[in-house]
Amino acid sequence: MKYRFLALALALSFGSLQAQDDDSGFLLSAGYGKFFYDNSQLDDASTAVFSFGYQFNKTWQAEIIRGNPDTEFNPGNLDIDTDWTALRALYHFEKGDSFTPYLTAGFDATDALDSGYQAVVGLGLKGEINSDFFWRLEGNYHADEGDTSILALIGVYLGRTSTAATAVAPKDSDADGVLDNIDSCPNTPSGSQVDATGCIIKTNLDTDMDGVFDHLDKCPTTPANALVDTNGCQKELTKDVSIELKINFDSDKAIVKSDYFAELEMLATFMTQYAGTKVVINGHTDSSGKAAHNLDLSTRRAEAAAKVLVEQFHIDASRVVARGHGEDTPIADNETVAGRADNRRVVADIKQQVNEKQWK
Structure with a gap:
């Protein structure tokens, strides 16, 4: 063919x-x-x-x-x-x-x-x-x-x-949802609301100036210089705090000496700083006298310290409890003068887990 x-x-x-x-x-x-x-x-x-x-x-x-x-x-x-x-x-x-x-x-x-x-x-x-x-x-x-x-x-x-x-897929380098080839503002910050040209919308504000835009800010009134998370809320550090109090008394007395006001003031400052704390003040005596008398005396000593805390340093009474324990829990030898002086006391011990706000 x-x-x-x-x-x-x-x-x-x-x-x-x-x-x-x-x-x-x-x-x-x-x-x-x-x-x-x-x-x-x-x-x-x-x-x-x-x-x-x-x-x-x-x-x-x-x-x-x-x-x-x-x-x-x-x-x-x-x-x-x-x-x-x-x-x-x-x-x-x-x-x-x-x-x-x-x-x-x-x-x-x-x-x-x-x-x-x-x-x-x-x-x-x-x-x-x-x-x-x-x-x-x-x-x-x-x-x-x-x-x-x-x-x-x-x-x-x-x-x-x-x-x-084989064509290379268009990129969005600043991840704002607008491809680079049509992005007029190619370096917008992460999380910004942008228009069709890739530029930040003018209503994209940061009212509290914490670095998180208002439309993403779950805590829009954060104080100045606060250290914030990605939601715009101030970061908090959880930690344990504590304070101890010890006041000694003269024999058979329930009067707080002025020498101990500084210690009570430190306790009051601690309780003011950590508003969720409460204190139990425990009163004690030495072994002199009858047990019933000593129980009443220890209670009056605890109440005296509590009264100074409330009236002098303005701690709410609902946050203060006074308890007497009499002569039952000595910390020293009641057979010596020094031991009995140590046992005539009120003590308090506060331990609290708190969240402390973080700052820049």
């Missing part, structure tokens, strides 16, 4: 499509073809088909396709071996969700049938299996003879280049 006309047409097809863009490259495919001859003396025929083509861009493709749709001539059941060759251009429409429709147009010839060159047009669907493989299903009309055919092919891309596949 002479292919000079086909070769010339192929050259013209390639030459008319010089521009290359996305998805250009060679394609190789194989599949099944079914031919329906309009001549009633010829049996319909099936064949394996093979094609080789070049995709210029997403729209245009050219290919040469071959098959051997051997048939029989009736009457007589005469076998006819055929070689079918077609040169075609493919025009692809807009890609759908699952497939791309396309049109084909070109020329074909079947040598044993002496059909000569005839126009062939068709309509098909193409789908991507993955980035390397595709499928095609099409129907064709062979104009001069009135024959029709259907083709089903599986193909592979050979060295396809795709600008879309």
Whole structure:
């Protein structure tokens, strides 16, 4: 068979499509073809088909396709071996969700049938299996003879280049939700509310000037110089605090000497600083005298210290408790003068876990 006309047409097809863009490259495919001859003396025929083509861009493709749709001539059941060759251009429409429709147009010839060159047009669907493989299903009309055919092919891309596949994804360097290529303010602080151009919205205020914008600030009235967390609330440090009090008394007396007012003032300052604290003042005696008298004396000593704390240093009475323990809990030897002096006492011990606000 002479292919000079086909070769010339192929050259013209390639030459008319010089521009290359996305998805250009060679394609190789194989599949099944079914031919329906309009001549009633010829049996319909099936064949394996093979094609080789070049995709210029997403729209245009050219290919040469071959098959051997051997048939029989009736009457007589005469076998006819055929070689079918077609040169075609493919025009692809807009890609759908699952497939791309396309049109084909070109020329074909079947040598044993002496059909000569005839126009062939068709309509098909193409789908991507993955980035390397595709499928095609099409129907064709062979104009001069009135024959029709259907083709089903599986193909592979050979060295396809795709600008879309290799393009660098746009960045958003300051993470403000506006891509760098349209961001007029590319260095906005983290958490800023921005407009469509990537610039801070003017209403984006920090009223208490703690470094957290009002729309993110859960504590919008933080005092100046407060150390804040990401919510704009002042940080607090949890710690244990404590203070001790010890006052000694003269024998059989329940009067707080002025020498001990400084210690009571320190206790009052502690309780003022840590407003959630309460104090229990415990009174004690030595072993001199009767036990009942000593119990009453120890209670009066505790009450005397509590009275100074409340009246002199203005601690709320609801935060102060006075208790007497008599002579039952000595801390020294009651057989000595020094020991008995130590035992004539009131003591207090406050331990508290507190949250202390943090400052810059």
